[in-house]
Amino acid sequence: ALQTFEASRRRLAFNINELWHHLRTRLNSSQMSAINEHRNNLLFEIEQISDRDYEWRKSELRKLANYLNRKINELQNPKDCKTAQKLVCQLNKGCGFGCQLHHVAYCFLSALATQRTLILDSHSWRYASQRVRKATNSRWDLVFQPLSDTCLDDSGSTRSHWRGNDRHVQVIELPIIDSLRPRPPFLPLAIPEQLSTKLQTLHGDPFVWFIGQIVRYIMRPSKEMQAYLEKSKTKLNFKTPIVGVHVRRTDKVGTEASFHSLSEYMYFVEDYYNRIDLFNERLQKQEKVERLVYLATDEPSIWTKEVKKYQNLGYKFIGDSGIAKTASLGNRYNFDSLKNIILDIWLLSECDHLVCTFSSQVCRLAYELMQTRGLDTKAKTKIDWSDAFNSLDDIYYFGGQSEHNQIAVLSHKVREKDEINFKVGDIIGIAGNHWNGYSKGLNRRTLESGLYPGFKTIEQVKTAFFKVFDEPEK
Numbered sequence: 001a002l003q004t005f006e007a008s009r010r011r012l013a014f015n016i017n018e019l020w021h022h023l024r025t026r027l028n029s030s031q032m033s034a035i036n037e038h039r040n041n042l043l044f045e046i047e048q049i050s051d052r053d054y055e056w057r058k059s060e061l062r063k064l065a066n067y068l069n070r071k072i073n074e075l076q077n078p079k080d081c082k083t084a085q086k087l088v089c090q091l092n093k094g095c096g097f098g099c100q101l102h103h104v105a106y107c108f109l110s111a112l113a114t115q116r117t118l119i120l121d122s123h124s125w126r127y128a129s130q131r132v133r134k135a136t137n138s139r140w141d142l143v144f145q146p147l148s149d150t151c152l153d154d155s156g157s158t159r160s161h162w163r164g165n166d167r168h169v170q171v172i173e174l175p176i177i178d179s180l181r182p183r184p185p186f187l188p189l190a191i192p193e194q195l196s197t198k199l200q201t202l203h204g205d206p207f208v209w210f211i212g213q214i215v216r217y218i219m220r221p222s223k224e225m226q227a228y229l230e231k232s233k234t235k236l237n238f239k240t241p242i243v244g245v246h247v248r249r250t251d252k253v254g255t256e257a258s259f260h261s262l263s264e265y266m267y268f269v270e271d272y273y274n275r276i277d278l279f280n281e282r283l284q285k286q287e288k289v290e291r292l293v294y295l296a297t298d299e300p301s302i303w304t305k306e307v308k309k310y311q312n313l314g315y316k317f318i319g320d321s322g323i324a325k326t327a328s329l330g331n332r333y334n335f336d337s338l339k340n341i342i343l344d345i346w347l348l349s350e351c352d353h354l355v356c357t358f359s360s361q362v363c364r365l366a367y368e369l370m371q372t373r374g375l376d377t378k379a380k381t382k383i384d385w386s387d388a389f390n391s392l393d394d395i396y397y398f399g400g401q402s403e404h405n406q407i408a409v410l411s412h413k414v415r416e417k418d419e420i421n422f423k424v425g426d427i428i429g430i431a432g433n434h435w436n437g438y439s440k441g442l443n444r445r446t447l448e449s450g451l452y453p454g455f456k457t458i459e460q461v462k463t464a465f466f467k468v469f470d471e472p473e474k
């Protein structure tokens with residue numbers, strides 16, 4: 001009953017937004033100004049409802065995070081590294097920072113699923129390659145803490161490539177997710193079945209919360225990096241409330257994503273601040289909220305060309321066009337660029353709302369990290385951040401994931417061309433949300449592919465056995 005209540009409360013907010021997307025793409029802006037107020041007022045009431053069991057959810061979620069992190073620490077710090085079962089992950093994927101971090105995150109969840117200590121081999125990491133220190137194997141520890149205090153050595157008595165979790169092999173080398181065969185059941189978007197009931201009750205996107213915890217552990221900053229993050233945050237005068245905008249252009253546009261002007265992002269920024277204003281009015285708070293935007297981008301010209309119009313409308317942008325310059329392809333793998341992409345992801349994850357393209361791993365990483373916030377403070381902050389975004393393109397996904405399915409809770413009959421039919425209980429493989437009230441997917445029963453109203457389906461959360469969460473054998 002509790003799980004149904006929590007899920008239903010979240011569905012209510014989600015479907016109000018689906019209805020809003022449906023209307024905003026069909027009606028003109030003067031019709032929408034009344035509807036926007038209606039919608040924000042409804043969302044305010046839902047906030048009031050969710051307030052009721054806030055403390056309980058927070059304490060349960062904190063317990064879950066503590067348990068997960070204790071298990072991670074135990075696994076990563078075995079008593080005897082010589083005899084520990086190990087999984088080796090190579091940090092040599094020829095792609096950007098977000099892509100590489102997601103590769104490590106996939107290795108990490110495989111380590112949890114197979115109960116093996118993860119050993120990261122980072123000596124051919126392309127970032128920061130000019131800063132190799134003598135006598136260390138790792139460029140990684142220039143920016144991050146090592147993944148273990150006791151076990152960084154990948155040697156063992158027996159060794160092989162992945163052929164499944166063969167207990168007789170001490171050291172297993174993991175390929176990239178796309179070439180992993182046989183494919184184990186624990187790959188994304190699966191969550192550990194041992195955490196599943198709690199997590200599905202407590203959070204709107206259990207997988208993102210789970211991977212967020214893992215990413216947070218992986219990205220624990222080194223002393224040097226921590227100092228850089230703090231110094232930059234002060235220098236930028238970063239404060240909340242703030243909306244994070246990530247505009248990914250350069251090499252991404254036309255290859256893996258479409259061009260979007262800053263105005264497309266700012267539409268959702270304005271919507272967010274209008275909602276804050278309405279909430280404050282309902283709470284009888286007088287203060288006028290400053291419209292702050294943290295802008296991260298790999299396109300420096302946005303700073304000189306596109307932000308002006310919005311500055312004149314009263315928005316204040318923080319960020320640094322110098323950082324954008326370090327993001328260009330020619331500079332991307334320098335040490336400064338590495339520090340700056342970590343800074344951008346870190347600060348994006350600390351924003352109150354994200355507006356970006358989920359086709360970019362930069363923004364997906366920030367969104368994952370965002371989910372871990374709010375648990376270790378007494379202050380009454382948001383704890384379920386699953387709805388704190390607008391993506392201009394994809395829905396959340398994890399590169400190389402297994403199929404992402406939904407279940408029909410209402411039947412659907414085609415009304416317009418390009419739509420699909422389904423019956424209650426049909427499984428729909430979701431490919432995307434068009435952010436106009438309709439999603440695109442494949443009916444796995446009829447093999448029809450096309451559009452359907454998003455409110456007629458719910459997520460099918462996949463679970464898998466993760467060995468690390470089992471009690472030790474006696």
Ligand code: GDP
Nearest residue numbers: 096097098099296297298327340341360361362
């Ligand atoms: P994707 O290509 O956008 O999916 O993400 P990746 O992280 O795999 O590769 C893009 C790379 O471009 C990043 O890792 C950065 O090196 C650089 N980059 C892209 N956007 C930004 C940004 O907003 N800020 C900074 N500092 N670098 C960026």
